[in-house]
Amino acid sequence: MTTTVKQPRVRLISRELKLVALMAQHWFREFDQLFRFPANYTTLDLETSGLNPATKLICTYGYTVVRDHKPVETREVVLDWSRHPDADIIGLQKDLSDVQRAFERKGKVLHHTYEYLTSQGIDPIQALNDLLLLVETAENNKEILILHNGWAFDIEFIKAAFHNWLRIRWEFEPNLIYDSGIIEKASQLPERFAPLPLPGETMKAFATRIHAIRSHVKWNLDTHCAERYGLMQKANLITDDMHKASTDALAVHYLVEEHYKLANIADQLDPDSQDNQSVVGE
Numbered sequence: 001m002t003t004t005v006k007q008p009r010v011r012l013i014s015r016e017l018k019l020v021a022l023m024a025q026h027w028f029r030e031f032d033q034l035f036r037f038p039a040n041y042t043t044l045d046l047e048t049s050g051l052n053p054a055t056k057l058i059c060t061y062g063y064t065v066v067r068d069h070k071p072v073e074t075r076e077v078v079l080d081w082s083r084h085p086d087a088d089i090i091g092l093q094k095d096l097s098d099v100q101r102a103f104e105r106k107g108k109v110l111h112h113t114y115e116y117l118t119s120q121g122i123d124p125i126q127a128l129n130d131l132l133l134l135v136e137t138a139e140n141n142k143e144i145l146i147l148h149n150g151w152a153f154d155i156e157f158i159k160a161a162f163h164n165w166l167r168i169r170w171e172f173e174p175n176l177i178y179d180s181g182i183i184e185k186a187s188q189l190p191e192r193f194a195p196l197p198l199p200g201e202t203m204k205a206f207a208t209r210i211h212a213i214r215s216h217v218k219w220n221l222d223t224h225c226a227e228r229y230g231l232m233q234k235a236n237l238i239t240d241d242m243h244k245a246s247t248d249a250l251a252v253h254y255l256v257e258e259h260y261k262l263a264n265i266a267d268q269l270d271p272d273s274q275d276n277q278s279v280v281g282e
Contacts (some may be wrong), residue, residue: 018269019187019195025199028263031171034176035143038260041066041178042138045248046154049095053160056095057081057124059112061131064253068204069121069260071253076246077130078112084165087124091190092119103243108222130163132168139176143184148221148252149181151207170279174204180255182207183226184219221251229258 013021031037036092042066050056058079067075081087093114100110120129135158136147147154155172162168186195186206193213197206218224222242226232235254241247 002178005169013265013269016187017262020183020259021266021269022146022196023183023186024259024263025266026258027183027203030175030203031144031178035141038154039066039068039142041144041146041256042134043256044134044150044154044274045245045252046146046157047243048157048247049092049099051153053157056157057087057092058128058157058161059096059117060245061127062247063134064113064246064249066253069257071250073265074246074250076244077127078117078121079124079127080117081124082118082126083123109240110241113134125165128166131158132166132170135170135172137172142176144176144178144199146178146180146252146256148179148225148248148255149211150179151182151204152280153210172204173224174202177203177207177262178256179207180225180252181219181221181258182210183259184225185215186210188219189213189215221248221255226251227257229255231255231258263270 011012028038035041043066045062046058047060048058059081060076060078062074064071068266070090081088081092090120096110096114098149103110135145137143155177157171160173162170189195190212193210193215195210198209201209221231222239225240226242230253231237231251235251237247237251
């Protein structure tokens with residue numbers, strides 16, 4: 001009698017997803033002892049009145065607290081700058097009108113309009129103090145914060161807001177922010193840019209290096225990542241809700257869970273392969 005040995009099923013994984021898997025595995029191992037990451041973490045997202053943290057304002061922020069890979073709390077905080085006597089309200093209204101026109105040209109919905117801020121918002125200093133408490137608590141607990149394009153954008157806005165409005169100089173620990181966006185960008189870069197982390201490189205240094213590389217790759221959350229991983233279906237969200245801080249924070253959670261799945265198959269991949277696709281056993 002001949003015994004047939006059942007062969008494992010295999011599937012193909014693209015070069016880009018292979019690189020995501022290898023990077024996620026690397027950073028998850030780096031952060032493994034911090035607050036039982038990657039099972040537990042907090043995602044954070046900001047919506048602003050423009051792109052320059054020195055002159056523009058945080059309008060809303062949203063966060064999702066994750067425990068044992070499950071979202072247990074998602075919240076949005078809206079900043080009503082009309083309540084602050086030193087805020088340039090005329091400038092803010094103009095900035096938000098400019099942002100709205102830019103969104104509309106791309107077929108996107110702007111949720112943080114001036115009317116939304118004044119009808120739904122709280123005192124901005126209270127909101128920023130609450131954000132400071134969230135950040136302080138995460139750093140004191142060694143809990144990973146996850147942001148999409150966090151190091152180049154959100155972190156700079158948070159630091160500027162703390163300095164300009166709370167008179168606090170704040171520096172984030174270089175290995176307490178997992179930047180899901182920079183992982184997605186790096187995964188699409190050619191080998192000549194060394195897309196994988198270099199020996200001894202912190203997440204901050206890695207993000208700074210990769211962000212500085214000029215490229216035409218798309219790695220935004222609402223289109224690239226949503227389409228690549230089916231985030232809208234997994235999170236039960238609709239596209240028009242994207243760019244709302246709480247929605248994006250929840251979507252980042254589902255993105256990180258996809259990174260987690262890929263990290264779990266990274267050992268089956270050949271990091272030195274130059275092929276566009278790798279075979280993964282199942």
